[in-house]
Amino acid sequence: MRTNTDPFHALADPGRRAILMMLSRDKQSINTIAGNFDISRPAISKHVKILHEAGLILIKDSGRERYCELNLDGFEEVKKWLNFFDKFWKTKLQNLEDLLNQQYKSE
């Protein structure tokens, strides 16, 4: 199986995003997570694996339980990519501003 470590891919599934929302309150074991969703535990296990590989969560073993918590890394990667576009919006606003200035001048 090819492991997909792309956080964008990991975030594409609404269920996985819901898991992350849940983890924003507190770290949770696999079973606890599964208890809050309508899908089976193995399905949750798969989702958790994908989130982990994408760097969106950390997993800490405690006996036979595995506790999941949010990991900043994956989030940063996505944020960084999105921030790349900021200069585009800035340019666009600047153009609008220039246009307005021009109009004032011609009055």
Next chain:
Amino acid sequence: MRTNTDPFHALADPGRRAILMMLSRDKQSINTIAGNFDISRPAISKHVKILHEAGLILIKDSGRERYCELNLDGFEEVKKWLNFFDKFWKTKLQNLEDLLNQQYKSE
């Protein structure tokens, strides 16, 4: 066909992200976009449709051509969701700070 208007889903495909990167420089027609990728024009057409439905791009018809440009809306939706987690990191940092303060006190 069920239309998926989820920007997270739209961003999951690396090819679509590449299209967005391309559009950050300038607005482009479908054919121009297709010329920059190894996949067929109909494939590009599909990707563009998905990006459009997700609110990530705007499409402006000009004769028989369709010009694509970035749209802030879809990006904002994603950013907003990501920002939700900021308070989690803040809390985590605060806890670290508290821990450090406690250690200083006991010295």
Next chain:
DNA sequence: ATGATGTGTAACCCTTAGGTTACTCAAATA
């Protein structure tokens, strides 16, 4: 009017995604 050009869409194919059940195994508990 004719032909070239830009684009959307339908039909199809193969791969990936996401779910299930059944199984295994290690850790906790009686």
Next chain:
DNA sequence: TATTTGAGTAACCTAAGGGTTACACATCAT
């Protein structure tokens, strides 16, 4: 030691994703 509990994985199924080619159609150019 025997049993329960938490979790990973394999095998399988169906649906969705992403690609292709072939076609239709409107717009521009001749």
